[in-house]
Amino acid sequence: MRILKFLPVLLLAACQGTNNQTDTEKQVEVFTWWTSGSEATALETVLDAYRVAYPEVDLINASVAGGGGSAARPILQTRLLGGNPPDSWQTHHGAELMEYYVNPDYVASLKDLYEAEGWYELFSPALIDMVSRDGEPYLVILNLHRSNTLWYNKPLLAEHGIVIEDSLSFEELLGIAESLQRVNIPAMCMGDTGIWATGIMFENTLVGTIGPERYLGLWNGTVSFTDSDVMAAIENYGRLLDYQNTDHAALSWDQAAEKLGEGDCAFYSMGDWVYGELIQNGLEENVDFGWVAHPGSEGTFLLVTDGFTLAKDAPNPTEALDLLRTMGDRVVQEDFNLIKGSICARTDCDRSRFGPYLQWSMDRYAEDVAVPTVIHGSAAPPAFQQALNDALTNFVVQRDAQAFAQTLAREAHAAGFGP
């Protein structure tokens, strides 16, 4: 039945094809914000796989630079409102997908594709649930990033007689930070020209302090930002800010990763896109750098995903579906994630192809409670995400925990999920 709904679109597209184009060349346009280093290379592996499988199609890569989609989304938004969507575009799962694209009816259901490809068995049910509304999936997930990892410079810590075991408590981290401060080494690496970078440290500390159940409660209205444990989390985050490198406001997140690699600072609480960055800078895992779960967040997996949609009125729906099918392919996902520094969304990827960190991440994903990131738009609507970024911008300078918590509580209420 569903294919019948598609028919008029297909016919229309076919007619337009013959009218608008002088030759019968087929094309498909994909829109992402992956333009830098490992990201662009990783994306190319996917696009190349598609080009090999469908050599007759002209693949248009309409990428716009900017971390987390900060610059790409405005352009995409304008195109969607103007009725000129790309065939497929990148987005994060959860609230961003639902609020931006599913609710206003910009994307088409991918249920047929999931069923035809047997993806209901090959992706975890929890993951499919995160990209679905009323049983209809709207996103093909390419990769899973872990946001709550604490990276550290191994030689630097060894030099000061510090050895990190399998986990690190918040008090231990503060103790190390204190001792490093005495020798003028900032413990925490930070580069927050894009405020979301410090936001990652905030959400990691938040989930590490209040635990995954209470964290999820913040987004379903059972927990308030003014509750005492959330206030304690804000205080903890503020204490970490005291140990940052002083030039954090002038650096971007990847420059901070470089600082970590060079031993100018000791720890970096950041998602594992840092891993790709460190590897690309020629560092060796477990030798030059190590990692643990962000203090307190053992057993929790703060999940950041990247996935691709199908536009509801896609100009080239057949080609777009082929592209999404390519993205769900096992080998394509393996090749992509090896470069991107993340793990497959599929559950049947070949584990032996991945290095120690990514294997660790796979184990953690299999065992931990997966919770959505708010900084990358999965946990709360975009309006709240912006409000959180603004509140963080103020908090980093003013350190007014009370005002910070009250602003978040008010904005959560205004966004329709807070108590």
Add this chain to the structure above:
Amino acid sequence: MVNPHWLVRNKGLLILLPSLLLTAIFVYGFIGTSFLYSLTNWRTLAVDLSLRDPLWRTYTDMLAMPRFQADLRNTLVFTILFIGLAVGTGLGLAILLDRQLAGKGFFRSAFLFPYALSFIVTGVVWRWIFNPETGINLFFDILGINQVLESAGMNPLSPGWTTDPEVVLSVNQVLAHAWPGGATFQIEWGIPVALIPIAIAATWQLSGFVMAMYLGGLGGISKQVRDAARIDGAGEFRMYRSVIIPMLTPITISTAIILLHVSLKIFDLVFAMSGVGPGFATDVPAIFVFEMMFKAARYNLGAAASIVMLVASCLVIVPYLVHKFRSRET
């Protein structure tokens, strides 16, 4: 059939009609639409044109936001710094060139050149210059200033420039005393240090333009006026202060108005140079509009902020235009 006499009598109106129509639609029509959006509940990507209750809710919410308060403060501070610096520098350059120094033609072009650049280019270049790690701070080391300071037991000079969150000369205490509402401000009313480098960059770009304006004005002051002043015993400095600069007042007013609307609308320079800055120290209303509209999809809030920007510009431009029209009629 239209009476040909009617056409002839109204040919002025007919000629104007297309541009009147376009202006009505693309300027006033869209201003009206923006205003309408600012009164609605449209705060996601799904268009929602139902009106808010109470109608002005978006405006009151916005004025209560610390970020928007900081934006208003930054606009005020930046405007004063920038116009002061640009008019001062431009006037100085014009007077120097007017004194027939060698290489006048070369320097006139050199000073005017930055005006030809786009603000984005200026912003990127000055961002590098004021980078605390790799920018002009290195000169403090190279020139030995820091070594001198350190040997004197003082801290080395390494300003954070656009990354400095400090707000100096805060007047919150005064405001709280002067006016009962003054204590409710959530931001510090003072001079954000991070705005100073931005004012410098804007001055670098526009002082050449100010110079050109003044050179035009100086060219209009006849030699007799200067000679008369000299005969009356005025020295060079006195001549400029009491005769020439007062005669340039109309130029100063026009220039200040033009610079004012640049500063009220500024976006690209700040966006490229520092973004919103630490603690919104360099955020401006135009960046607020952009982020609310296109990042947060809060269309009503973005529209409300752009209406506030429009009103601010009107407060300056309208009296100026009225004044112009009056002086032309007499």
